[in-house]
């Protein structure tokens with residue numbers, strides 16, 4: 001289990017101290033595929049570097065299997081770090097070495113005898129489904145194949161944790177999917193905990209079991225992917241789940257309601273309180289709202305669940321709000 005406790009990281013800059021991570025708390029259980037999602041500059045890379053202690057947190061703890069990483073000697077830390085492997089957006093392969101030798105590299109450093117390393121590397125080539133690329137050079141591979149070799153190299157040290165830092169951001173959607181399938185397969189087959197750092201909610205949706213939403217160095221919300229996707233509780237979560245103000249269809253919609261905002265506060269608290277106060281999940285099917293001086297104007301189409309009592313409860317809750325009107329739409333065709 002990885003526990004990140006009250007972790008903060010500041011950097012001195014010409015303008016003063018910059019807080020890149022602010023009191024981050026996360027618990028990642030063994031076997032999770034844990035997504036850490038946030039926009040550019042949210043602090044994702046800094047958090048990854050703190051998790052594997054490439055960067056020393058300013059305060060707080062990184063506790064792995066009950067052991068406080070920051071309390072370890074340099075030597076012990078180097079040893080423990082071998083159980084955390086990493087793959088990157090740009091693959092970081094050694095271009096002058098063949099694929100086999102790239103995979104052998106971490107084993108060479110760890111002093112594994114040459115023949116044993118070669119045998120293991122060939123097995124790993126099989127695992128990543130590129131058994132015929134042992135003697136190829138990285139330049140002869142596609143982006144997806146390079147990432148497969150990088151994954152094989154990451155597995156060479158028999159890690160307990162695989163950190164994926166924007167590992168599919170340079171790949172097209174089909175290749176992305178195949179790499180994500182491979183990562184998922186590795187998680188299941190080898191029992192490796194995976195931490196996925198990404199700015200793409202689609203990646204989280206595709207493979208993660210849990211997710212933390214990071215914004216301005218703070219964890220805004222955490223939960224199972226299902227929880228956060230069906231009912232993001234914070235504005236940061238909603239911005240990621242509904243980037244255009246419209247949701248992906250998450251459940252079959254049986255009742256559709258048009259909600260018109262006439263200058264009340266913002267629309268977002270209404271959606272959140274529908275879930276929290278009424279326990280009703282809604283889909284935002286479409287929205288055309290404007291915030292003028294912090295007041296919401298415009299309209300939104302909400303999909304309500306099948307259960308008629310739930311839908312009626314949601315409708316009367318919406319109608320009880322100030323500066324909001326709501327009507328059922330009977331001719332919605334999606």
Ligand SMILES: Nc1ncnc2c1ncn2[C@@H]1O[C@H](COP(=O)(O)OP(=O)(O)OP(=O)(O)O)[C@@H](O)[C@H]1O
Nearest residue numbers: 011013018020038039040041042043044045046047
């Ligand atoms: N060494 C440093 N000195 C000063 N500021 C830094 C340093 N490293 C990172 N930062 C700042 O910390 C913030 C978080 O950076 P980080 O690279 O962790 O974000 P990110 O979420 O990974 O973004 P991206 O997806 O664009 O890589 C940024 O505002 C960045 O400018």
